[in-house]
Amino acid sequence: MRERLGSVRRQELAEATLLTLEEVGFRATTGARVSSRAGLSHGLVHHYFKTKSEMIEAAIRLASTRISQELVALLAEASSPRERLCAVIEANFAPGIYGTRITHAWMSFGAEAATNERFARVLHVIYRRMRSNLRHGLRGLVPADDVEAVATGISLMIDGAWMRCALDPDGFDRDQALKQIHDYVAGRLAPGVPAPRGDPAIR
Amino acid sequence: MRERLGSVRRQELAEATLLTLEEVGFRATTGARVSSRAGLSHGLVHHYFKTKSEMIEAAIRLASTRISQELVALLAEASSPRERLCAVIEANFAPGIYGTRITHAWMSFGAEAATNERFARVLHVIYRRMRSNLRHGLRGLVPADDVEAVATGISLMIDGAWMRCALDPDGFDRDQALKQIHDYVAGRLAPGVPAPRGDPAIR
Amino acid sequence: MRERLGSVRRQELAEATLLTLEEVGFRATTGARVSSRAGLSHGLVHHYFKTKSEMIEAAIRLASTRISQELVALLAEASSPRERLCAVIEANFAPGIYGTRITHAWMSFGAEAATNERFARVLHVIYRRMRSNLRHGLRGLVPADDVEAVATGISLMIDGAWMRCALDPDGFDRDQALKQIHDYVAGRLAPGVPAPRGDPAIR
Amino acid sequence: MRERLGSVRRQELAEATLLTLEEVGFRATTGARVSSRAGLSHGLVHHYFKTKSEMIEAAIRLASTRISQELVALLAEASSPRERLCAVIEANFAPGIYGTRITHAWMSFGAEAATNERFARVLHVIYRRMRSNLRHGLRGLVPADDVEAVATGISLMIDGAWMRCALDPDGFDRDQALKQIHDYVAGRLAPGVPAPRGDPAIR
DNA sequence: GATGAATGAGGGTTCATTCAT
DNA sequence: TATGAATGAACCCTCATTCAT
Numbered sequence A, B, C, D: 001m002r003e004r005l006g007s008v009r010r011q012e013l014a015e016a017t018l019l020t021l022e023e024v025g026f027r028a029t030t031g032a033r034v035s036s037r038a039g040l041s042h043g044l045v046h047h048y049f050k051t052k053s054e055m056i057e058a059a060i061r062l063a064s065t066r067i068s069q070e071l072v073a074l075l076a077e078a079s080s081p082r083e084r085l086c087a088v089i090e091a092n093f094a095p096g097i098y099g100t101r102i103t104h105a106w107m108s109f110g111a112e113a114a115t116n117e118r119f120a121r122v123l124h125v126i127y128r129r130m131r132s133n134l135r136h137g138l139r140g141l142v143p144a145d146d147v148e149a150v151a152t153g154i155s156l157m158i159d160g161a162w163m164r165c166a167l168d169p170d171g172f173d174r175d176q177a178l179k180q181i182h183d184y185v186a187g188r189l190a191p192g193v194p195a196p197r198g199d200p201a202i203r
Numbered sequence E: 001g002a003t004g005a006a007t008g009a010g011g012g013t014t015c016a017t018t019c020a021t
Numbered sequence F: 001t002a003t004g005a006a007t008g009a010a011c012c013c014t015c016a017t018t019c020a021t
Helices: A002-024 A031-038 A042-048 A051-079 A079-092 A100-113 A117-138 A144-167 A175-187 B001-026 B031-040 B042-048 B054-077 B081-093 B100-113 B117-138 B144-168 B173-190 C003-025 C033-037 C042-048 C052-077 C081-093 C101-111 C115-139 C142-165 C174-188 D004-026 D031-038 D042-048 D051-075 D083-092 D102-111 D119-138 D146-168 D175-186
Strands: none
Touching: A002 A031, A002 A042, A002 A100, A002 B001, A031 A042, A031 A051, A042 A175, A042 D083, A051 A100, A051 A117, A079 A117, A079 A144, A100 A117, A100 A144, A100 B144, A100 B173, A117 B144, A144 A175, A144 B100, A144 B117, A144 B144, A144 B173, A144 C081, A175 B173, B001 B031, B001 B042, B001 B054, B001 B100, B031 B042, B031 B054, B054 B081, B054 B100, B054 B117, B081 B117, B081 B144, B081 B173, B100 B117, B100 B144, B100 D083, B117 B144, B144 B173, B173 D146, C003 C033, C003 C042, C003 C101, C003 D175, C033 C042, C033 C052, C042 D083, C052 C081, C052 C101, C052 C115, C081 C142, C081 C174, C101 C115, C101 C142, C101 D102, C101 D146, C115 D146, C142 C174, C142 D102, C142 D119, C142 D146, C142 D175, C174 D146, C174 D175, D004 D031, D004 D051, D004 D102, D031 D042, D031 D051, D031 D083, D051 D083, D051 D119, D083 D102, D083 D146, D083 D175, D102 D119, D102 D146, D119 D146, D119 D175, D146 D175
């Protein structure tokens, strides 16, 4: 029970941290602000997170978890290899996941990872999983020898789209991002792969 | 001469700032650190830059200028439209320009732009110029209707490659980046465009 | 109790601020000096006062409160309209209230009010209350049409006496101040008003 | 010649200092601001004034000189003892001399005098001269035994009026100040002293 | 005489972190 | 578990002052 309560609080704080990151950016995300947003005391933050880095890390893990959940949901609806690949891609652009604020938070986190070992490790894990998902999704859709390269190409485009969303929110949106990536994928598919069933993103 | 003296110091400080950004990241790039790296007094920083933002901005402009200079140099050697497009792309990956540290600095700057109007404007100008260069370089190489889309596609890949370089320095290098982008471009070229003259990066 | 603890510290700091203002003037009243005088850490000052202005304001409110308390005490001893007017006047000159250092502090504060909206508001309230007290005290002692003017005249003399105390501490004291003001009042009283019972200030 | 030039520059700087004091207050009156207002180089300030205090002092002496000049001008028009006394008083309230900004500057200067020996000395001289002028002007108008006291009373009112002008610019003006002081004087005049020749301020 | 580069100290403020309760 | 008082370091910035030119 005790432990449970702690976990609930931790979760609350992680969520408050993520919201704060989105709203005021990395620099202004302080213990005081996070705790006040969570409606908890300032001191409590340090009961659950020994360090500010830990707190931020929890928030970013939460964001990552949401992408994973989105992916699971999208995969559940997919009924062909092609659609499963789309799911892997589109999980990164679902509403609530792809947006100016959250991509900003990711960029800040990435920038910070340069000098923060823990952050770097977390990001590494997340990116590795994304690329693994892409490779898996590509199997059978592109020639075996191309899987690695195409997975990398897609991941570059996803990252680029996130970065551009953060830096140029008014000039770039989810639809453009998906169109670019799907066009890229289309050019790499092995001959004879059918298009996904009426993908709303590829109009 | 007198007048120039000030500019010289400004330049020195901008360079010191850029080096500091590369080494310790945005957060730790303080007036004290920059000045001590430049071998100057702390107060002097504020003599030349009214604000920390101004200082950072000068550093990033410096980095941007270097890319432009690289581009000019590469264009001077290019002797065909295809090679000129390569120049536009490869200017972003020249040694001294594309590397873990400098891409970190860019990421930091980009992240900060979220809450700093001036930074955002600077980035906007830089990115717009890059995309304009790409469109220009693509003219005649891809069908007119594709220019816009392909330019965007390339820019996404460039950004993605920069981001990945920052986040996964050991697993990704300049050659992979260029190969990815050139493959992408190759798939979009209008029929009959000759390959560039044996660039080692484009195998 | 818990809650009060904060207030106690605030009070301590306000008192330390007032003492510091008296001793070294406005310019030299810094967070560091105040906190060291209070025997507390520098950071704590900003824990209780979001801003230096807030801190100074608290100090000046404290000084004002002391005058009010003095007034209440003096009024309790007054047994005639004439004596009550004296109380209003003399509250401004009680020992511990009227002295070189504290008048300096007031002058500093007043000077600063020129460029500090909050300070200006605080002073306005304080002065308005003083004039209101004077008008009230004068009712029945001077012809109704003169109340306003005499109240203003007295307030000018009080301010002038404070200013002179600050600027010429050795050449002017409480007794001279009171004598001047009482003489002024005496010349304006309606005929037939009795003198105050052996006014201690007019020896 | 050289010396002359220096004096001219000094004067320019003193004037610029006074203007700066009036405009931005004591705290914000810095060497940089003064020099830029004077259209001169920053370093020059310290050629003519070894210290910031010296610079401020020069400005305040300038302001004092202006009051003296005003007094001379008013005395030239006075044709009776009563009018000469008025001149002494009204010199302190002439346009360009009595106003929110300049009284603020005086208050700041006075506040600073608490901890600045030089400032204190300057103020002392100025105030002593004012009181001497008042005593001189009162001779023959009030009983000899009252001269000292009435001079002090007037000076208190003048100071109080300046202070109030600084602190409550909208609620108090030159006319009210003069009326108050003249009423006070009127109540102290020896019997038989004629009123001054139709001064509009003395209704 | 005149300039403005250069310095160093200090100011206000923010914040991660610790700790007594 | 939970609070918020308390600390100290660091940051950005301002400024009086000095000095080489």
